[in-house]
Amino acid sequence: MIHTSEPGVPKPHEGQEKVLALPGRFKIAVCGRRFGKTVAAAIAAVNTCEKKENQHVWWISPIQEQSSRVERDVTFWLRDRTAPPRARSKGKKKDSESVEIANPAHAIEPEWTYRASEHALNCSNGSRIEFHSAHTPDRLRGAGLDLAIIDEAADVSEYTWNTVIKPMLLERQGRAFVVGTPRGKNHWLHKLYQLGQNPEHAGSYSSIRLPTTANPLIPANDLKNFRIDMTEEEYRQEFEAEFIDGVETVFAGVDACIKGTMLHQGRPGVKYITGIDLGQKQNFTVLCSLACDTQQVEGFARFNQMDWREQEKNIFDHLKRFPGPAVVDATGVGQPIFETIRRDYRDHVEACYFTPQRRTEMLVGLQRAFAHRRLILANETTLIAELHGFAYCHEKDAGGLRRVRMSAPSGQHDDCVMSLAMAWYGKESKALWAVGSDRNPFIDKGVYG
Numbered sequence: 001m002i003h004t005s006e007p008g009v010p011k012p013h014e015g016q017e018k019v020l021a022l023p024g025r026f027k028i029a030v031c032g033r034r035f036g037k038t039v040a041a042a043i044a045a046v047n048t049c050e051k052k053e054n055q056h057v058w059w060i061s062p063i064q065e066q067s068s069r070v071e072r073d074v075t076f077w078l079r080d081r082t083a084p085p086r087a088r089s090k091g092k093k094k095d096s097e098s099v100e101i102a103n104p105a106h107a108i109e110p111e112w113t114y115r116a117s118e119h120a121l122n123c124s125n126g127s128r129i130e131f132h133s134a135h136t137p138d139r140l141r142g143a144g145l146d147l148a149i150i151d152e153a154a155d156v157s158e159y160t161w162n163t164v165i166k167p168m169l170l171e172r173q174g175r176a177f178v179v180g181t182p183r184g185k186n187h188w189l190h191k192l193y194q195l196g197q198n199p200e201h202a203g204s205y206s207s208i209r210l211p212t213t214a215n216p217l218i219p220a221n222d223l224k225n226f227r228i229d230m231t232e233e234e235y236r237q238e239f240e241a242e243f244i245d246g247v248e249t250v251f252a253g254v255d256a257c258i259k260g261t262m263l264h265q266g267r268p269g270v271k272y273i274t275g276i277d278l279g280q281k282q283n284f285t286v287l288c289s290l291a292c293d294t295q296q297v298e299g300f301a302r303f304n305q306m307d308w309r310e311q312e313k314n315i316f317d318h319l320k321r322f323p324g325p326a327v328v329d330a331t332g333v334g335q336p337i338f339e340t341i342r343r344d345y346r347d348h349v350e351a352c353y354f355t356p357q358r359r360t361e362m363l364v365g366l367q368r369a370f371a372h373r374r375l376i377l378a379n380e381t382t383l384i385a386e387l388h389g390f391a392y393c394h395e396k397d398a399g400g401l402r403r404v405r406m407s408a409p410s411g412q413h414d415d416c417v418m419s420l421a422m423a424w425y426g427k428e429s430k431a432l433w434a435v436g437s438d439r440n441p442f443i444d445k446g447v448y449g
């Protein structure tokens with residue numbers, strides 16, 4: 001069996017070989033979940049740098065957390081392949097955050113230097129991989145690239161690809177490697193895939209579609225189990241990498257994560273993280289409490305048409321029953337109530353301000369929690385209905401550019417989803433646990449997500 005935790009860049013499996021062999025300038029690999037898309041793309045990044053001098057390669061994930069995970073793992077690959085870092089030559093200024101990843105025993109192989117502060121890996125031949133996120137796409141502008149790698153392309157907007165990334169490939173005649181799992185036929189990933197299938201565009205675009213089963217590490221029996229939990233269409237999309245008309249669900253796999261019922265009172269001795277989405281008249285205030293030991297949502301409250309004082313009373317009452325840190329929506333009218341909770345509640349209270357970026361980041365986090373079956377939901381009809389209803393809407397911004405936004409269908413509420421997203425964000429945010437969020441890239445043998 002092969003493991004990425006073993007030293008060196010992993011050897012691609014057969015399916016990944018096909019992906020890596022795609023011809024043309026723009027390569028599009030549409031593959032099932034856990035096929036090994038991220039590993040294949042990361043291998044392509046390292047190979048590109050090692051084969052040619054002065055290559056500027058950017059890794060772009062939808063959110064920073066995903067990009068950082070790949071950064072850690074690629075750094076780990078390159079370090080593990082070699083002996084412990086070599087001391088730098090005397091008199092050379094040492095960057096406290098940079099680690100030389102080099103092995104004199106492998107003199108033929110280029111040497112790598114990891115620059116944590118720049119989120120970059122520098123190759124001794126002048127090539128460099130930088131790790132970015134598409135979270136604030138306009139911040140990506142400016143650089144000229146030889147290779148742009150877009151991971152999880154279904155979660156990156158068409159605007160980012162067309163208006164921000166593609167122009168960065170112009171002056172260096174750069175290439176792009178776009179990998180992802182399908183998200184319906186309206187998505188730009190489908191358009192790109194089709195271009196890759198069209199012989200007229202053979203010189204520039206090429207595409208491939210491969211199912212999860214092409215990853216030899218995935219036991220076939222496990223996939224059968226997933227099939228039971230999912231609708232036929234979800235399964236075909238997620239594991240067989242099919243573009244299905246009308247399937248643009250944001251949260252795939254929710255039903256597989258439902259277990260048990262909500263509790264009136266938290267279990268003794270268990271710490272909970274509660275997400276609190278505030279609303280006053282039309283909108284509901286919703287509280288979701290996630291048990292830290294089981295990652296199961298066990299506490300839930302939803303109320304509206306109350307004045308703030310009554311709301312505060314209800315919130316404190318809930319937090320007493322589900323003790324632990326809270327993440328509170330402090331946007332706009334929520335600010336005063338957040339201040340009160342922070343002042344009067346003895347546990348950690350974190351403010352959440354919903355900028356469009358923060359909102360997307362949190363929803364993508366929640367999406368991945370479901371996709372990876374990391375979160376368990378006690379059965380709560382309203383919450384589950386909201387999760388099922390969440391969809392991708394195509395809208396135009398002020399400049400007339402189309403953007404994709406995740407939201408509840410018009411006229412429906414999103415308070416349950418947002419409070420759950422806050423609880424999950426709280427769970428993932430190490431600061432709330434009094435643990436530093438920067439993990440040591442050399443110790444952490446993370447698995448891609």
Ligand SMILES: Nc1ncnc2c1ncn2[C@@H]1O[C@H](COP(=O)(O)OP(=O)(O)OP(=O)(O)O)[C@@H](O)[C@H]1O
Nearest residue numbers: 002004010011012013033034035036037038039448
């Ligand atoms: N060539 C390889 N050698 C060893 N392990 C591999 C290889 N390719 C993939 N894996 C392992 O398979 C798993 C899935 O890989 P990866 O995260 O790249 O898949 P993915 O298609 O990007 O998944 P997701 O759909 O969740 O984004 C990981 O645990 C990874 O370490």
Ligand SMILES: [Mg+2]
Nearest residue numbers: 037038448449
């Ligand atoms: Mg991946």
